[in-house]
Amino acid sequence: MKEITVFAPATVANVSCGFDVLGFAIDGIGDTMTLKKVSEKGITIIAIEGADLSLETKKNVAGVAGLAMLEALNADFGFEISIKKGIPLGSGIGGSAASAAAVVFGINQFLDEPLSLQELAYFGMKGEAVASGNEHADNVAPSLFGGFTLIPGYDPFEVISLPVPSELYVTIIHPHIEIKTKEAREILPKYVSLKDAITQSGNLAGLISGLYTDNYELISRSVRDVLIEPHRKQLLPHFDSVKELALTNGALAFGISGSGPSMFALCRGELKALELEQHLTQFYQRKGLEIDGYVSKVSRNGSRIL
Amino acid sequence: MKEITVFAPATVANVSCGFDVLGFAIDGIGDTMTLKKVSEKGITIIAIEGADLSLETKKNVAGVAGLAMLEALNADFGFEISIKKGIPLGSGIGGSAASAAAVVFGINQFLDEPLSLQELAYFGMKGEAVASGNEHADNVAPSLFGGFTLIPGYDPFEVISLPVPSELYVTIIHPHIEIKTKEAREILPKYVSLKDAITQSGNLAGLISGLYTDNYELISRSVRDVLIEPHRKQLLPHFDSVKELALTNGALAFGISGSGPSMFALCRGELKALELEQHLTQFYQRKGLEIDGYVSKVSRNGSRIL
Structure with missing residues (x-):
């Protein structure tokens, strides 16, 4: 496999009573990302469709999240990614988090020993910091896990998947x-x-x-x-x-x-x-x-x- | 039935992270109370064993809680109660709450239409206020319900019984x-x-x-x-x-x-x-x-x- 396309959903964070710790995923709206594995290390953003965002890796949430993950893994390869933003910029339903989730979820598909969703959320959070100015995972966690997620604490960092009433x-x-x-x-x-x-x-x-x-x-x-x-x-x-x-x-x-x-x-x-x-x-x-x-x-x- | 003896357990409130909203019940330690239904309205405390507490109804948590319940029910009868304190005074394991729980639980046994445990907790809380200076139910609720109880809110007042891991x-x-x-x-x-x-x-x-x-x-x-x-x-x-x-x-x-x-x-x-x-x-x-x-x-x- 050299190329993969993944989808990460939009999310609602905070949910009124759970500031910085709670969020849930929405169906049908989200970011789509194609990742191509390349021998050159790092993340190269080759295209962003649907939003006017920087292609510069370190100024882009997906770039930063992907880099954080690749560096932690000490990977000797990299990715070219193209992003199709399905979530309007600045809408408050987890647009930057969805891109962060997509890149770490996508990279994970190429690993011999894939990381857990919780580990992915941790690296996704690193990207989120670019957008919000502080590290929190209440959007990126539900975008990865789906459903309701709770982050009971950041030290140690932990994500709990909560049940979702069916109606x-x-x-x-x-x-x-x-x-x-x-x-x-x-x-x-x-x-x-x-x-x-x-x-x-x-x-x-x-x-x-x-x-x-x-x-x-x-x-x-x-x-x-x-x-x-x-x-x-x-x-x-x-x-x-x-x-x-x-x-x-x-x-x-x-x-x-x-x-x-x-x-x-x-x-x-x-x-x-x-x-x-x-x-x-x-x-x-x-x-x-x-x-x-x-x-x-x-x-x-x-x-x-x- | 004219007389009944009830037991209300000691409790741990707050449980570190749940100040004023969480508590759980302890086995084996608690207050024992005998209630005798009498035609005279109100609560008469005829004896307290095991602690030096006021027999004056309005200065005693059991007295205040019992009165609050009888008045709300518009009862045309009353109770003589004797209390055996099994919980050391001022120990921090819900001594006053246990007496409040015992009296409302005991009175409830005499009613044609008994109240729910949540309603009892509400009246028990009225007694608790005598001891603590503010109305909270994080001891009285677990003393009535057993197990872990959560009070998600006081407006409306609500008690949720939580599961208890068996070990x-x-x-x-x-x-x-x-x-x-x-x-x-x-x-x-x-x-x-x-x-x-x-x-x-x-x-x-x-x-x-x-x-x-x-x-x-x-x-x-x-x-x-x-x-x-x-x-x-x-x-x-x-x-x-x-x-x-x-x-x-x-x-x-x-x-x-x-x-x-x-x-x-x-x-x-x-x-x-x-x-x-x-x-x-x-x-x-x-x-x-x-x-x-x-x-x-x-x-x-x-x-x-x-």
């Missing part, structure tokens, strides 16, 4: 505004009240329990964010109104996807998710804002060979 | 020093760094996942406390040394039980827990400090009729 769907709303991940981080407070920290940890614990027990009501009560959303929502036009609209139209929960601008609504069943997409799309149209909407199962599928 | 044992070390719950609260910071809050929520999420999947290694890595222990450990003589001793002698995790002074070590298997009890007891003896040690399964049994 769990998501509606994604992507308003066409730009939020830089770095800026979305800078808006956050350095300190939070102990009381809010405890409330948030109870929410996250409730969500984890709800996922293990298919308890949609508990999931609904738990996907709430008292730490991050109160600060970031000001970056999103009409956030409070659209959240209320979602919750009064049957969404289990509504929040900011990653650092935005995309927002997600968890729904029970595809029909509910599709109805909600309509409601929310119409809301933004009335406001004169351009948006995209997607509906997807919370997907058990992670990165895969095409 | 999970606990060694309790109770040094004979006094720590007032209110003081232990006052030592805590009002604000914590967002980074620590996220670390802690990852720990709690990891523990919840570990309990659902019988993953002792994950439990071990997750029962860690970066928010509370760093402040409270100064109240406990030799805390760092004894923690290190526990962890190097096979404990999965070690921490402060509730607001102390008791400490707990989680162990896999009874033998390990018994060995550890010896090590830790000897350590304190060498230091000239008086302590009690207990070993128990993390018990699936909550409050029960004797």
